[in-house]
Amino acid sequence: MTKVTILQFPGTNCEYDTEYAFKKLGAQTEIVWHKSESIPSDTNLLVVAGGFSYGDYLRSGAIAKFSPVMKAVSEYAQNGGKVLGICNGFQVLTEAGLLPGALKRNDGLHFISKHHHLKVTNNDNIFLENLAQGDVINIPIAHHDGNYFIDSEGLQELHDNNQILLNYTDKDGNLQNPNGSVESIAGVCNKEKNIFGLMPHPERAMELLLGSDDGVKMLEGFLAS
Amino acid sequence: MITAIVNISLKAGVLDSQGKAVHHALDSLHFSGVEDVRVGKQIVLKLNTDNKEEAMKDVTKMCEDILANTVIEDYSIELL
Numbered sequence: 001m002t003k004v005t006i007l008q009f010p011g012t013n014c015e016y017d018t019e020y021a022f023k024k025l026g027a028q029t030e031i032v033w034h035k036s037e038s039i040p041s042d043t044n045l046l047v048v049a050g051g052f053s054y055g056d057y058l059r060s061g062a063i064a065k066f067s068p069v070m071k072a073v074s075e076y077a078q079n080g081g082k083v084l085g086i087c088n089g090f091q092v093l094t095e096a097g098l099l100p101g102a103l104k105r106n107d108g109l110h111f112i113s114k115h116h117h118l119k120v121t122n123n124d125n126i127f128l129e130n131l132a133q134g135d136v137i138n139i140p141i142a143h144h145d146g147n148y149f150i151d152s153e154g155l156q157e158l159h160d161n162n163q164i165l166l167n168y169t170d171k172d173g174n175l176q177n178p179n180g181s182v183e184s185i186a187g188v189c190n191k192e193k194n195i196f197g198l199m200p201h202p203e204r205a206m207e208l209l210l211g212s213d214d215g216v217k218m219l220e221g222f223l224a225s
Numbered sequence: 226m227i228t229a230i231v232n233i234s235l236k237a238g239v240l241d242s243q244g245k246a247v248h249h250a251l252d253s254l255h256f257s258g259v260e261d262v263r264v265g266k267q268i269v270l271k272l273n274t275d276n277k278e279e280a281m282k283d284v285t286k287m288c289e290d291i292l293a294n295t296v297i298e299d300y301s302i303e304l305l
Contacts, residue, residue, distance in 0.1 A: 059294055066291065095294065102296040107242045149239060149297050180242065
């Protein structure tokens, strides 16, 4: 059975939604408190869940990167382990230097909480390979600091290595920009393609009753391979 | 005891949305002489040392490690 380990910092609030989502897909889950200095050795997917770690004090994700568990996260990632950062998890991973770029305050300065369409920009990676390039999916976003920034040199590298995995679009796949992100980027992976961070919340798109179940196919992909 | 004042702001070239909003508000209040506004943050540290060189070295490391995100932010340090 696939084992999903979910990190919990003080202020994390999406760990139980994430657990619900992966359990629904048949995975075994374990929530690990940030004070732990190791992560379970049978972990197939490590998730840094969303929320407001350390109250977003100083900068979103800035203090969480020094939690004891983060050393184990770096080691797990360096050994090729699959790491997923959702929302605040994405912010933590960029702050920790495990993903390129940074997440700034939304251009409109408001907290944005709504469903948004996303386009699969690159699927030649272990995360999105069961979605087609150009697929448009409907996934909620909920963030204050989701404005992805990277300098022009870094952006070129992202393009060269197909590291831009998701862009914000309308329902027809035309680029849209809810928060000011460079090139409407919603999710990127590292060069080695084993670490993926995204601002949208696929774990909140698991039930049609709640607006969309497009998260199911995405999360299934995270469990595969 | 040395007091270190760290000023952190978004790098030139990184859009400062808060600065822009404040600039807009100032315009609405008819403060027309403002060319640009940048909003940053100030962190004041009281250090348990009298050695300025050591203090500067320590605070620089603090800025690089945690106080600033050098992907998007610049920092300056003043020792009092």
